[in-house]
Structure formats: structure tokens, C-alpha cells
Amino acid sequence: MRILPAVMCDLEKELEVKRQRIESGEGLSWLTWFSLILLISWLILPLIPLAVWSISRSWFFPDITPSAYSLRAWSYVFSNTSEVLPALGVTTLIAFCATIVSAVIGVPAGRALGLYQFRGKAAIELLILAPTIVPGIAVALGLHVVFLNIGLAGSYLGVLIVHLIPTLPYMVLVMAGVFANYNPNTEAQARSLGASAIQTFYYVTLPAILPGLLIGSLFTFLVSWSQYILTLLIGGGRVVTLPLLLFNFASAGRNDITGAISMIYILPGVVLLLLGARHLTGRNSAAESLRQI
Amino acid sequence: MSRYQSTELTIWSRLFLLATFFAVLLPLSAHSTERANYKNWDEVIAAAKGGTVNWFMWGGADNINQYVSEYIGGALKQRYDITLKRIGINDTAEAVNAVLGEKQAGVNDDGSVDLIWINGGNFRTMKQGNLLFCGYHDLLPNNQLVNWQDQSIANDFGLAVDECEVPWNRAQFAFAYDSARTKNPPESIPALIEWAQKNPGEFTYPAATDFNGSVFIRHVFYHAAGGPSSLLGDFDQQKFDAIAPKAWAILNDMKPYLWREGKTYPNSIANLAQLFANREVALYFDYDPAIFGINVENGIFPETTRSFVLEDGTIGNTNYVAIPYNSPNKAAAMVTANFLLSFDAQFEKAKTNVWGAAPAIDIDRLTEDQRNLFAKLPRHPSVIAPSVLSAKALPELHPDWISAIEKGWQYNVAK
Numbered sequence: 001m002r003i004l005p006a007v008m009c010d011l012e013k014e015l016e017v018k019r020q021r022i023e024s025g026e027g028l029s030w031l032t033w034f035s036l037i038l039l040i041s042w043l044i045l046p047l048i049p050l051a052v053w054s055i056s057r058s059w060f061f062p063d064i065t066p067s068a069y070s071l072r073a074w075s076y077v078f079s080n081t082s083e084v085l086p087a088l089g090v091t092t093l094i095a096f097c098a099t100i101v102s103a104v105i106g107v108p109a110g111r112a113l114g115l116y117q118f119r120g121k122a123a124i125e126l127l128i129l130a131p132t133i134v135p136g137i138a139v140a141l142g143l144h145v146v147f148l149n150i151g152l153a154g155s156y157l158g159v160l161i162v163h164l165i166p167t168l169p170y171m172v173l174v175m176a177g178v179f180a181n182y183n184p185n186t187e188a189q190a191r192s193l194g195a196s197a198i199q200t201f202y203y204v205t206l207p208a209i210l211p212g213l214l215i216g217s218l219f220t221f222l223v224s225w226s227q228y229i230l231t232l233l234i235g236g237g238r239v240v241t242l243p244l245l246l247f248n249f250a251s252a253g254r255n256d257i258t259g260a261i262s263m264i265y266i267l268p269g270v271v272l273l274l275l276g277a278r279h280l281t282g283r284n285s286a287a288e289s290l291r292q293i
Numbered sequence: 294m295s296r297y298q299s300t301e302l303t304i305w306s307r308l309f310l311l312a313t314f315f316a317v318l319l320p321l322s323a324h325s326t327e328r329a330n331y332k333n334w335d336e337v338i339a340a341a342k343g344g345t346v347n348w349f350m351w352g353g354a355d356n357i358n359q360y361v362s363e364y365i366g367g368a369l370k371q372r373y374d375i376t377l378k379r380i381g382i383n384d385t386a387e388a389v390n391a392v393l394g395e396k397q398a399g400v401n402d403d404g405s406v407d408l409i410w411i412n413g414g415n416f417r418t419m420k421q422g423n424l425l426f427c428g429y430h431d432l433l434p435n436n437q438l439v440n441w442q443d444q445s446i447a448n449d450f451g452l453a454v455d456e457c458e459v460p461w462n463r464a465q466f467a468f469a470y471d472s473a474r475t476k477n478p479p480e481s482i483p484a485l486i487e488w489a490q491k492n493p494g495e496f497t498y499p500a501a502t503d504f505n506g507s508v509f510i511r512h513v514f515y516h517a518a519g520g521p522s523s524l525l526g527d528f529d530q531q532k533f534d535a536i537a538p539k540a541w542a543i544l545n546d547m548k549p550y551l552w553r554e555g556k557t558y559p560n561s562i563a564n565l566a567q568l569f570a571n572r573e574v575a576l577y578f579d580y581d582p583a584i585f586g587i588n589v590e591n592g593i594f595p596e597t598t599r600s601f602v603l604e605d606g607t608i609g610n611t612n613y614v615a616i617p618y619n620s621p622n623k624a625a626a627m628v629t630a631n632f633l634l635s636f637d638a639q640f641e642k643a644k645t646n647v648w649g650a651a652p653a654i655d656i657d658r659l660t661e662d663q664r665n666l667f668a669k670l671p672r673h674p675s676v677i678a679p680s681v682l683s684a685k686a687l688p689e690l691h692p693d694w695i696s697a698i699e700k701g702w703q704y705n706v707a708k
Contacts, residue, residue: 056592057591057592058592058593058595059592060570060571060572060595062571068592070592072591076355076359079359080362080363081355081358081359081362081363082355082358141394144394144398145394145397145398148394148395148397148398148400149398149399153394153398153405154405232387236391236405237347237349237380237382237387237388237391237405237406238347238380238405240380244381245352245381247383248351248352248353248381248382248383249352249353249355251353251383251561251563252351252353252354252563253353253561253563253564253566253567253593254353254354254355254591256591256592257355
């Protein structure tokens with residue numbers, strides 16, 4: 001106990017030095033720039049050929065640019081036959097609902113895991129992690145039979161429920177992390193000052209967990225957005241999402257239509273990333289919010 | 294397009310094998326193959342009115358999708374008040390798997406699949422698993438346009454159709470080359486062997502796990518056997534052991550002259566198409582020559598693409614549509630199958646700007662006017678004339694032979 005203050009003091013000094021270094025922009029800055037450029041190239045570069053493919057008619061190796069251009073792929077994508085636009089709506093709706101449901105389940109579950117110690121906690125954490133470890137395809141077949149028996153196969157509700165299997169771990173684990181740094185005494189203070197349970201959640205809990213909740217929601221939305229096998233099996237072809245249409249053309253080697261559908265497919269990811277970027281870049285913003293309280 | 298019958302060992306096929314395994318383990322329910330309950334065609338049409346048909350079919354070609362959704366779907370709505378829902382899949386096994394899963398779960402009259410584009414191994418699985426609705430051919434008025442005496446229609450990869458599916462298209466293997474680059478393409482297997490040696494790196498074929506790669510290997514097998522006649526019928530291990538080493542020797546001798554010295558093979562026909570499009574290889578082939586014209590129209594292949602058939606002939610097959618036993622819309626599915634066989638639908642499909650697929654009906658059974666229309670159809674310059682092709686048609690093998698050859702190739706050639 002006696003050495004603790006000394007250690008703390010050392011740590012603080014070290015942190016102070018680091019902070020100065022970061023703020024003055026020396027040492028780390030070239031690395032920061034390098035990673036920024038690398039990240040942007042990773043995000044943008046793969047998209048360029050897709051965009052070009054979507055408007056090309058013929059593009060032969062080793063030509064740098066297509067030898068003929070055409071809007072055929074786009075006119076197919078926007079035709080009634082392709083069903084891309086209805087699929088865009090279905091995919092968005094399912095991903096949105098999966099996010100809401102994941103949040104409703106994930107926030108209390110994350111709170112329990114982050115704040116409390118209880119018997120069997122490790123086992124529960126493992127169970128929650130299981131869907132990210134076990135490949136979805138391994139359980140998909142068995143699930144299909146279960147869903148057929150309870151009449152959920154081939155329905156939007158069934159697909160929504162099955163999407164929760166891969167999305168929940170992300171939400172629960174992110175929220176568990178948020179609540180691990182959360183001090184529930186602030187809630188007690190609010191209650192002692194006369195706030196109702198709902199007011200406490202809205203004015204105290206929610207602002208503190210909001211950045212984490214947004215990140216969890218972003219993950220959840222994108223995980224649901226990219227589901228293929230589970231949608232295919234449980235949806236039984238009756239629930240048509242964008243990945244299903246995309247795979248049809250990708251596996252057939254139709255780069256032009258694949259490119260056009262991909263352009264639409266990445267839209268929500270880009271939109272969400274831009275919207276969420278503010279919250280993703282803030283250093284430990286959850287802790288910042290707590291400090292403000 | 295032959296991708297609907299891909300025998301690739303994709304994750305789907307593996308899943309499907311697993312499902313089959315369980316289906317065999319589970320006691321098969323007493324639900325035997327159903328017979329049609331309708332007395333005549335008028336009853337079928339009346340029952341079909343207002344129905345919906347969920348048609349599961351390979352969805353990777355926009356022109357086929359458009360033909361089915363727009364032409365077939367539009368005509369069915371207008372003429373019979375039937376709603377056609379085309380459900381695009383990557384592999385026919387996905388649809389077979391859906392029906393199999395429903396059978397396991399006891400969904401025997403409200404299945405999700407009403408019609409499947411099918412043939413070969415998938416048909417065998419469904420027929421042997423009692424997953425099909427059978428015995429309705431005499432109800433369909435357009436059935437009389439089909440020549441059931443033709444063994445290549447009456448048997449789907451060596452298995453009797455037995456009124457369990459309705460023919461839709463015929464396909465026959467052919468080669469394609471770019472006439473601007475290659476002057477004298479090899480038109481027989483021995484010529485191909487010689488040509489490959491003179492043009493190292495210019496030829497390859499997809500691995501046996503690919504449907505089209507497997508067909509190419511069968512052509513070499515036929516050559517090694519001196520023709521297909523001795524290979525027809527059930528699988529015979531002794532015959533196989535006598536012929537296989539010759540076939541493997543041919544393919545192994547060719548190996549060092551293949552694309553990338555045969556160290557690797559394209560894993561799908563789409564990859565071979567890409568190699569041909571990029572001019573990395575000089576020859577392409579496909580079970581459905583209509584694809585040559587489609588790829589030229591889509592700008593994937595050069596305009597100078599031309600096609601040819603092997604002197605000793607090439608393998609042909611028929612592909613069909615089948616109705617699962619648990620379809621809730623059998624009447625509407627039968628009306629759809631009947632319409633697919635009609636002159637109107639088959640003629641539309643044969644147009645090169647639509648699809649260019651060879652008709653499954655016997656042209657000689659049509660009226661003179663209709664015959665003339667077929668005769669006058671312009672042919673895509675990149676697609677070999679159907680008459681030239683069909684004059685050199687070879688039969689397809691029993692699925693047991695096919696799987697033995699595929700396995701043998703993996704073990705003896707690919708290694």
C-alpha cells in the first residue's frame with residue numbers, strides 16, 4: 001500500500017510525457033500519417049475497380065481502362081427484374097430491426113456482465129462469444145429444421161431472429177466494455193435527487209453509454225447487413241436481401257452487374273461510417289462523458 | 294448456362310451431402326411419390342388461377358432472368374392469372390436442400406419451392422428421395438411436342454425421367470476460340486494434345502470439381518475408351534480400371550504444357566471465361582454454347598469469338614424443370630411447365646438476343662409456319678449451328694461413372 005503512491009506518480013509522469021509528445025506531433029506523426037493513408041487506400045482502392053466495372057462493357061487484361069463503356073449493368077440493377085431496390089429496402093429494414101432488438105437485449109446484458117460478478121459469468125461470456133467462434137454454417141442446417149418446425153422459416157421475422165445470433169455478441173461485448181468503466185453510483189445520486197427510473201436512464205445512463213452504444217449499433221447493423229448463409233437458409237429464397245443477389249452475379253463472373261450492385265451494397269456502410277466517425281475518433285469518449293458527470 | 298448443375302464441391306454441396314446423410318439416417322416418412330389428382334387440363338388451369346409459383350433457378354445471367362421474369366412471368370399473369378416469382382440461387386443444391394429440410398421437418402404440403410431448374414445429380418437425389426411430384430405428363434397438352442423416344446430426353450444422366458420432370462432446354466458441349474488470335478483450333482482430342490504441346494500455357498481446363506471441367510475430362514475418357522458405347526449403363530469397376538490409366542496418362546502428359554504448367558487449375562468455369570477474356574488462354578469451352586454469344590454481347594468475349602465441335606462428337610444433355618412433392622401450388626407449377634414447353638416460350642428463348650438456348654421440343658412436331666420461324670432464326674456468329682452440333686451428340690454417363698472419374702482425376706492428375 002505504501003509503494004502505491006510512488007508507482008502512481010511514475011505512471012502519471014510517463015503519461016504526461018506521452019501526452020506532450022502526441023500533442024507536439026513529434027515521433028508518432030509520420031506513423032499516424034502512414035496509417036491514415038494506408039487506411040484510406042484500403043477503404044477506397046478496392047472500390048475503384050468495382051465502380052469502373054459497373055460502367056464497363058468490355059475490359060480485357062492487360063488494359064488499364066475498359067475498351068467500351070455501357071450503362072447496361074445499371075439499367076438492369078434498376079429494372080424490376082433484378083429486384084435490387086426491393087432487396088435494398090428489405091436488407092435495410094432487417095438490419096435496422098436487428099440493431100434495435102440487439103440494443104434492447106444487449107444493453108441490460110452488457111450491464112450485467114460489465115458491472116456485476118456472479119456465479120457462472122465466465123460460462124455466460126463464453127456462450128455469448130460462441131456465435132463468433134463457431135462458424136454460422138455449422139449451426140445453420142440444424143436451425144433451419146428448428147425454424148421450419150416453429151413456422152418461422154421463410155419469413156422476415158425468422159430472418160430477423162436468426163440475424164440476432166451473429167449480431168448480439170458484438171452488442172453485448174461492446175456494452176460490457178462500456179459498463180466495466182461505468183460508475184453506477186451516479187444513477188443512485190440522480191435517484192436520490194428525485195429523478196424517476198426513466199429520467200435517470202435518459203439523463204444519466206444514456207449519455208454515459210451513448211458512444212459505446214453507437215459503436216455497438218454500427219457493428220450490429222453491418223453484421224446483419226452482410227449475412228448470407230443464414231438469410232439464404234432461413235429465408236428459403238422468400239426473403240431476398242442484397243448479399244443474395246450479389247453472390248448470384250459474383251459467382252457467375254458478371255463483374256459489371258456485381259460492380260453495380262456492390263456500389264449500392266456499400267452505401268449504408270459508408271453513410272454509417274461518416275455519421276459514426278465523430279464518435280469513433282474521440283479518444284475514450286465514454287470515459288470523458290463520465291468525467292463530465 | 295450449365296452452372297445450375299454445378300457439381301463443384303462448394304460449401305453448399307458439402308452441406309447438401311451432410312443433409313443427405315441425415316435424411317438417409319432418419320426413417321423416411323411414408324410419403325410416397327404423389328400422383329396427379331386432376332382429371333383433365335381444364336381442371337388444372339382452373340385450380341392454377343390466382344396461384345403463385347416460386348421458381349428456384351440459377352440466377353447469374355441477367356438475360357435469362359429477364360426472359361423468365363418478364364416474358365414467362367408476364368405471359369403467365371396475362372394468360373392464366375398466375376404470379377411467377379423467380380428466386381435466383383447460386384447452386385441448384387440450395388433448392389434441393391430446402392425441400393429436403395422441409396421433409397425432415399414434416400412440412401409435406403406447404404413447401405417453399407414450387408419449381409426447380411434441375412438435372413443430373415440433383416434430379417437423382419430428389420427422385421430417389423421421393424422429393425418430387427410425378428406422373429402428370431399426360432395432363433400437359435404441350436407434352437406431345439416432346440420426343441420421349443429420344444433417349445437423351447427420356448433419361449436424365451442415365452436415370453429414367455419417369456414423368457418426374459419436364460424438359461426445358463438442351464445443351465451440348467462445344468469449344469470457343471478467338472479467330473483473330475488462333476487460326477487452326479484443334480478439333481479432336483489427339484489434335485488438342487498436340488496443339489497444347491505446341492502452344493504451352495495457352496490451354497487449361499477447370500478442375501473436376503467444376504461441372505464443365507468434369508465434362509471436359511469425360512471427353513478425354515471417351516477418347517481413351519475409343520468412344521462412349523462401352524461406358525453406358527451402370528458403373529463397372531473393371532471397365533473403369535482398364536480405361537482410367539490411359540485417360541490419366543493423356544492428362545498427365547498434357548499437364549506441363551497447361552496454363553501455369555498445370556500446377557493449378559481454374560476452380561470454376563467463370564475463371565476459365567475470365568482467363569479466355571483476358572487472353573491468357575486461347576481456348577474456352579462450355580456445356581451450353583449459347584454462353585459464347587451471350588458473353589460476346591456482354592462484352593466479356595471478343596467479337597471475333599467462334600466455336601467448334603470435336604470431330605468425334607461432344608457430350609449433350611437435357612435440362613428440366615421439376616415440381617417438389619410438397620409444393621402448395623402444383624397446378625400453377627404444371628401450367629408453368631406446360632407453358633415453358635409451348636412453341637411461343639421455346640421460340641422466344643431460342644432468339645439469340647434473348648438467350649439462344651436450344652429447344653427441348655421436337656421441331657418436327659410443330660406446324661409448318663412454326664418450323665419455318667425456327668429455321669429462319671438468325672444464329673449468333675459466335676455460336677456453332679445447332680444442326681452441326683447435334684449431328685455429333687454423344688450421350689452423358691450415369692452419375693456413378695461421373696463421380697468415379699471426378700474422384701480418379703483428383704487422385705491421379707491433380708494430386
